[in-house]
Amino acid sequence: MNDPxxxxxxxxxxxxxxxxxxCEAGATVLxxxxxxxxKKADFDRDEVEWVRRDKFIPxxxxxxxxxxxxxxxxxxxxxxxxISCVVGGGTVHMGGYFxxxxxxxxxxxxxFQTVQAxxxxxxxxxxxxxxxxxxxxxxxxxxxxxxxxxDPAIVSHEVAGLVDAAAKTVGVSSAPTPRAILTVPRxxxxxxxxxxxxxxxxxxxxxxxxxxxxxxxIRRAERTGKLILWTExxxxxxxxxxxxxxxxxxxKRKGQGETTVKAKVVVxxxxxxxxxxxxxxxxPGLTTSTQVGKNLWFSLFTEVVGRLPRxxxxxxxxxxxxxxxxxxxxxxxxxxxxxxxxxAHRLDRAxxxxxxxxxxxxxxxxxxxxxxxxxVFGSKLKERLHTHFREGRHIVVEGFGEAVPHKGxxxxxxxxxxxxxxxxxxxxxxxxxxxxxxxxxxxxETSQKVxxxxxxxxxxxxxxxxxxxxxxxxxxxxxxxxxxxxxxxxGQVFGTTNLYVTCGGALPSSLNVPPTxxxxxxxxxxxxxxxxxxxxxxxx
Amino acid sequence: xxxxxxxxxxxxxxxLLAPACKKEEKPAVDDAPPPDQxxxxxxxxxxxxxxxxxxxxxxxxxxxxxxxxxxxxxxGLLDDPAAAQLKSILMKGGDFLHRAxxxxxxxxxxxxxxxxxxQVLQDLLDGKMRPNRFxxxxxxxxxxxxxxxxxxxxxxxxxxxxxVAWTWLGYDxxxxxxxxx
Ligand SMILES: Cc1cc2nc3c(=O)[nH]c(=O)nc-3n(C[C@H](O)[C@H](O)[C@H](O)COP(=O)(O)OP(=O)(O)OC[C@H]3O[C@@H](n4cnc5c(N)ncnc54)[C@H](O)[C@@H]3O)c2cc1C
Numbered sequence: 001m002n003d004p005x006x007x008x009x010x011x012x013x014x015x016x017x018x019x020x021x022x023c024e025a026g027a028t029v030l031x032x033x034x035x036x037x038x039k040k041a042d043f044d045r046d047e048v049e050w051v052r053r054d055k056f057i058p059x060x061x062x063x064x065x066x067x068x069x070x071x072x073x074x075x076x077x078x079x080x081x082x083i084s085c086v087v088g089g090g091t092v093h094m095g096g097y098f099x100x101x102x103x104x105x106x107x108x109x110x111x112f113q114t115v116q117a118x119x120x121x122x123x124x125x126x127x128x129x130x131x132x133x134x135x136x137x138x139x140x141x142x143x144x145x146x147x148x149x150x151d152p153a154i155v156s157h158e159v160a161g162l163v164d165a166a167a168k169t170v171g172v173s174s175a176p177t178p179r180a181i182l183t184v185p186r187x188x189x190x191x192x193x194x195x196x197x198x199x200x201x202x203x204x205x206x207x208x209x210x211x212x213x214x215x216x217x218i219r220r221a222e223r224t225g226k227l228i229l230w231t232e233x234x235x236x237x238x239x240x241x242x243x244x245x246x247x248x249x250x251x252k253r254k255g256q257g258e259t260t261v262k263a264k265v266v267v268x269x270x271x272x273x274x275x276x277x278x279x280x281x282x283x284p285g286l287t288t289s290t291q292v293g294k295n296l297w298f299s300l301f302t303e304v305v306g307r308l309p310r311x312x313x314x315x316x317x318x319x320x321x322x323x324x325x326x327x328x329x330x331x332x333x334x335x336x337x338x339x340x341x342x343x344a345h346r347l348d349r350a351x352x353x354x355x356x357x358x359x360x361x362x363x364x365x366x367x368x369x370x371x372x373x374x375x376v377f378g379s380k381l382k383e384r385l386h387t388h389f390r391e392g393r394h395i396v397v398e399g400f401g402e403a404v405p406h407k408g409x410x411x412x413x414x415x416x417x418x419x420x421x422x423x424x425x426x427x428x429x430x431x432x433x434x435x436x437x438x439x440x441x442x443x444x445e446t447s448q449k450v451x452x453x454x455x456x457x458x459x460x461x462x463x464x465x466x467x468x469x470x471x472x473x474x475x476x477x478x479x480x481x482x483x484x485x486x487x488x489x490x491g492q493v494f495g496t497t498n499l500y501v502t503c504g505g506a507l508p509s510s511l512n513v514p515p516t517x518x519x520x521x522x523x524x525x526x527x528x529x530x531x532x533x534x535x536x537x538x539x540x
Numbered sequence: 541x542x543x544x545x546x547x548x549x550x551x552x553x554x555x556l557l558a559p560a561c562k563k564e565e566k567p568a569v570d571d572a573p574p575p576d577q578x579x580x581x582x583x584x585x586x587x588x589x590x591x592x593x594x595x596x597x598x599x600x601x602x603x604x605x606x607x608x609x610x611x612x613x614x615x616g617l618l619d620d621p622a623a624a625q626l627k628s629i630l631m632k633g634g635d636f637l638h639r640a641x642x643x644x645x646x647x648x649x650x651x652x653x654x655x656x657x658x659q660v661l662q663d664l665l666d667g668k669m670r671p672n673r674f675x676x677x678x679x680x681x682x683x684x685x686x687x688x689x690x691x692x693x694x695x696x697x698x699x700x701x702x703x704v705a706w707t708w709l710g711y712d713x714x715x716x717x718x719x720x721x
Contacts, residue, residue, distance in 0.1 A: 045713045046694045053622045197714055323712060362692040362711045370684055375665070377595045377684055378658060382602055389709035 004030040004228060006530075007249050007263040009235040009278070012089015013519040014503030015269030016213035016221070017137070021527035022265075023226040027534070030228045030261060031221075032251050034270075035085035037231050038092065039214065043204035047361050051202050056093055057082035062420045065273065067428040070408065075427045077417055081273045083470045087231060088213035089271065090470055091516065095201035096180035096210055097354055097400075098143045099513035100134050100521075102334040103127040104349065108402070108509040111348060115435055118404045119295050121479040121508040124489040133521035133528075140220075141211030142191070143517070144183040145176045151184050153177075154194065155325040158317050159308065159393065163329045163355050166453035172332040172446060177354060179328065180211035180517070191215055196324035198360050236423060238266065238282040238499070246286075246499045252421060265498045265530060268476070269523070272296070272505035276411045276475035277426040279486075279493075288495030289482040292475070293411035296430060299471035299510040300351060300401035302440050303463035304447035305358065306456030309392040313455070320393055327395065329355040332446055335401065335512040341442065347435075350442035351401025352513050355450075358394040365389070372460075395456060399443035403467065403510045404433035411475050432465060440465040471514055476505035478522075490533075491526030502526050584634030585615050587649035588683070591637055594657050595687040602708040605687060613690030613699035614683070626682060633679035636664075636671050 005027035008015045019029045035056075049055060057079055065082065066075035083090035104111060106127040108120040138146035145153025153176035160176075167174035181200065185193040192207035200210060208215040221227040232254035239260060241247035248262035268275045276293040279286060313320045335349035342348055358365060369388040370381055388394070414427035444461050451459045479485025482494035485508070491500040502523040507515055589611030598604030605611060617623040618630060640660050641649040649657065663669040664676030671679075690699030692706065694713070700706060706713075 044694075046697070048689055048693050048697055049622075052689065199713075321710075360711075362706070362709070363688050366688040366692055367685060370688065375681065375684075377661065377665075377680070378597055379599045379601065381684075382596060382599065382604075385709060386602060389711065 001228065002028075003262045004028045005263060005534075006030070006265045006267065007032060007261060008267045008269060009249065010034075010089060010269035010271065010274070010503060011087045011213060011218060011229070012083070012269065012271065012503065013091050013213065013516045014271075014501075014506070014523045015267065016088065016091075016217035017520050017523040018267050018269065018502050018527040018530075019227060020217040020220040021524060022531060023221040023224040025531035026226070027531075028226050028228065029221065030230065030263065031218075032230050032233045032235050032249065032261075033087050034234045035087065035232065037087040037214065037229070038204055040204070040206050040208045043206045045197075045199060045203065047363050050093075050204075051361060052363065054079065056084040056086060058085055064417055064419065064425045065428055066414045066417050066425055067430070069429075069431050071429055075414060075417075075429070077425075078428075080469045081426065081428050081472065083271050083472070087218060087229070091180075091210075091212040092204050092214065093202050094180070094210075094212075094516065097330070097514045098138070098141075098146065098178050098180040098211075098517040099330065099333065099352065100147065101127070101130075101511045101513065101515075101518045104334075105402075105509060105511045112404065115404060115433075117406050118433065118435075119406055119484075120404070121295070121477055121484055123508065124478050124480060124485070130518070130521050130525060133524040134517065136524055137517060137520045138178075141180050141216050141520075142182040142184070142186060143178050143180050143211065144194075145178040147178070151182065154179050154181060154183060154328050155196070156329070157322065157325050157327050157357075158319040159327055159357075159395070160329050160355075162308075162317065162454045163327070163331065163450065166450045167329075167331050169453050170446065170449045171338060172450070173336065174329050174331045174355075175333060177328050177330040182209040182211070189215065189219065196326065198324050198326060198357070201359060202361065234421070235270070235278060236281065236421065238268075238278065238286065240282070240286055244495050244497045246496060265500070265534065267500045267502055267530075269501070269503040271503050272472040272475045273411055273426045273428065275501055275503055275505040277413065279476065280411075280413050281423055286496070287482070287486065287493045287499075289486040289493065291477070291482070291484060291486050294407070295405040295474040295477055295508070296409045296411055296428070297403045297405050297472070297474040297510045298430065298467035298469050299514065300399075300403040300432070300436050300439055301463055301466040301468045302351075302397075302399035302401070302443040302447065302461070303466070304397045304399075304444060304451060304459065304461050306395050306397075306451035306454070306459040307392050308395065308454070308456055311391070313392075323360070327356045331355055331397075331450055333513070335439075337442065345438050345442050347438055347442065349402065349512055350439050350446070351399050353443060353447055353450075354398045354400070356396055356398070358396045362389075365394075395451060395454075397447035397451065399440070399447060400468075400471070400512065400514050401436070401439040401443055401510075402512050404435045405474050405509065406433045428469075430467070432467070437465060471504075471510065473504040473507040473510065473515060476501040476503075477508040478506050479508060490529045491522075500526055500530065583638035583648060584631055585618075587634045587637035587641070588614050588630065590648075590650040590657060591634075591661060591683060592687045592690070594654065594661060595684050596691055597654075603704040605691065607701065608691050608704050609699055609701040610687050610690035613693070613697065614686050616698055617686055626686065629674055629679055629682050630686070632671070632674045633664075633683060636674075636679075640669070
C-alpha cells in the first residue's frame with residue numbers, strides 16, 4: 001500500500017463523514033477501525049446475542065475502562081464509556097434521535113459566567129456556521145422530520161395524541177422527534193424505508209433505513225474508489241515528527257501485528273474517551289494544549305416511566321396495544337422553560353424529553369417486571385409478566401440535559417489497569433456538578449406531570465439524576481486557545497500542523513439534545529476546511 | 541447504564557436489590573465444601589433445572605420453565621463461551637442448592653418439595669442464608685435473568701420452545717400490527 005493522504009481513526013459519527021468528504025475531494029483515505037464491519041444481512045432481532053452479550057463493545061477483561069466517582073478513589077474496571085466498536089461506531093445501534101443543537105448551546109461559557117466551578121467553553125465559531133452542515137447531514141442521511149424538511153416524520157402511534165394534549169395542558173411543547181431513519185426509500189443507495197419494527201436502539205437496522213455510517217458516509221467514500229478501510233485495526237500511538245507534524249499512526253491489525261502508516265493528515269475520531277486516551281498514550285509534547293482528557297461531559301440523563309392501563313384506555317385509544325408505529329415525541333425541545341419556571345429553578349433551560357414506548361426487547365422488559373415494585377419470582381413473577389405485556393403499555397421518558405463541565409470530571413490513563421495489548425486503560429473520573437441536580441429536577445418533574453396528565457398510572461422515576469456514558473464529549477474540545485481547549489476553530493489540535501479531532505470529544509458541551517447530529521455536522525465542517533486548505537495551490 | 545436497553549438484572553443496578561449482603565456480618569451457613577464433597581456437575585445441573593421451574597412455575601397461568609425448555613437453556617450457558625462471565629455464579633449457586641437439599645435429607649434439589657425449594661431461594665434472596673463464596677441475592681437475580689432469557693429468547697437459542705412464551709405474552713419480533721392484542 002502506498003501512503004494514504006489521510007488517516008482517519010474511527011469510523012463512527014465523527015470519522016465516516018470526514019472520510020467521505022475527503023475521498024470526494026480526491027484524497028486517498030485510510031480509515032482505521034477497531035471493530036468489524038457488520039452489514040444489514042447480519043442484523044436480526046436476537047436479543048441475547050446482540051444486546052445481552054455485549055456484541056457491540058469489547059469485553060471488560062480484554063479492553064477495560066476504569067471508573068471512579070472522584071479523584072482519590074481507586075477506579076474499578078468497567079465497560080462504561082465504550083459506545084460501540086464496529087464500522088459506523090455508535091450510529092449502528094443508536095435510536096437515531098437527531099435534533100440540532102440550539103444557538104444557546106454554542107455559548108455555554110457566556111451563559112455560565114455565574115455558575116461556580118464551571119469550566120465551560122464557547123464554540124469558537126458562530127452557531128450559524130453550522131446550519132449549512134446540518135442541512136447536508138440531514139439530507140444525506142435522510143433524517144425524517146428534520147428542519148431541512150425533505151422526508152416526512154416517522155408515522156406516530158395514536159398514543160402520541162395523548163402526549164401532545166397533555167404537554168399542552170402542562171404548558172410545554174410537543175412535536176415528532178426528527179429521526180435518522182428513512183421514511184422514503186432510497187433505492188439508489190440500497191436503503192429501504194422504515195418497516196416500524198420498533199427495535200432501532202440497541203440493534204443494527206436490517207433495512208438500512210437507519211442513517212448509520214456504514215450505508216451512508218462509508219458507502220459514499222467507497223464509491224469514490226479512494227477509501228481503504230482497515231477493520232479490526234486499532235491505532236495505538238500517533239508518531240510525532242518535527243515542528244508539530246504528526247508523521248503517522250501505529251496500528252495493530254488483528255492477526256498481523258503492528259505497522260506504522262504515514263500520511264499528510266491525521267484525523268482522530270475514536271470517541272471522546274478513546275481519542276483522549278490515544279493522545280495521552282502518544283506521550284507528552286504532542287500538543288501545546290493543557291486540556292487533553294479534561295472537561296469530560298456525559299449527557300445528563302433522567303428516566304421516568306408510566307403505564308397506560310388497557311382497561312382504562314380501550315375506548316379512548318383503540319390502538320393502545322398496537323406494537324407499531326412509534327410514539328416518537330420530543331417534549332420541551334431544547335429545554336425551553338417558561339419565565340416563571342426559569343425564575344423558580346434558577347435555570348435558563350433544562351433539557352429535552354423523549355417520549356417513547358418502553359423498548360420492545362422482551363427479556364429486558366421481563367426483567368423490569370421482575371424488579372419494579374420489589375423483586376419477585378415464581379407465580380407472582382408470571383402474573384406481573386402477563387400484566388406488563390398484556391394489560392397496558394409502558395411509556396418511558398428519557399431526558400437529555402446539559403451537564404456542566406468542571407474540573408472534577410476527566411479522562412486520564414489508569415496507572416494500574418491495562419488492556420490486552422498492555423496499553424494503559426482510560427480512567428474515567430466523573431461526578432455531577434450541583435447545577436445538574438436542578439436541571440434533572442425540572443426534567444423529572446415535567447416528565448411526571450405530562451405522564452400523569454396523560455392518565456398514566458404507576459408513574460415513577462427510574463433514573464433521577466444519571467448520565468448516559470455513550471453520549472460523551474469534551475475531552476478534546478474546540479475553543480479559543482490551548483489553555484482552555486484542545487482543538488481550534490478548524491478542528492486542528494493546538495501546536496500541531498496536521499492533526500484534527502472530529503468525534504464527540506470536540507464538542508464542548510452536552511447540548512440539550514442527544515449530540516450525534518451535531519458531531520456529524522461539525523465533522524463535515526472540519527472536513528470542508530481540510531479539503532480547502534490541502535487542495536489550495538502552493539504559493540509560487 | 542441508563543439509555544440502555546440491555547440488562548437490568550445482569551447489570552450493577554441489580555445490586556440495589558441486595559441490601560442483605562453486608563460484608564461484616566458472619567455467614568449464617570458455612571457453604572465452603574470440602575473438596576471431595578462438592579456436588580459435581582450433575583448435582584449442579586439438576587439443581588439449576590429445578591430452581592428454574594420455581595422461578596417460572598407451571599402454575600396454570602401460561603407456560604412455565606418446563607414447557608419453554610428453560611432448564612436446558614440455563615444448563616447450556618455453563619458451556620457457552622459468550623456467557624463465560626455468568627458461569628462462576630451459576631455453578632456456585634447450583635452447588636449451594638444441591639448441598640442445601642442434602643442438608644435437608646434429600647438426594648438432590650429436585651427431591652425437595654416445591655415449598656422447600658422456594659424457601660431456599662427466598663432465604664438466599666433475603667440474606668437469611670449467607671453463602672461465603674458468592675452473594676445469595678445476586679445468584680437468585682442472575683438465575684432469574686437467565687431464566688427469563690431462556691423463556692423469552694429467540695427459539696433458535698434453545699429456549700422459548702415453539703415460541704410458547706412469546707405467544708402467551710403476545711410478543712412479535714417484527715413488532716408490526718396489533719401485536720399485543
Ligand atoms: C444504544 C445507543 C443508542 C444511541 N442513541 C442515540 C440517539 O438516539 N441519538 C443520538 O444523537 N445519539 C445516540 N447515541 C450516541 C451516538 O452513538 C454517539 O453520540 C456517536 O456515535 C458518537 O460519535 P463518535 O464519532 O464520537 O464515536 P463513535 O461513533 O463511537 O465512533 C468511534 C469509533 O472509533 C473506533 N475506535 C475507538 N478507538 C479506536 C482506536 N484506537 N483505533 C481505531 N478505532 C478506534 C470505535 O470502534 C468506533 O467505531 C446512542 C448510542 C448508543 C450506544
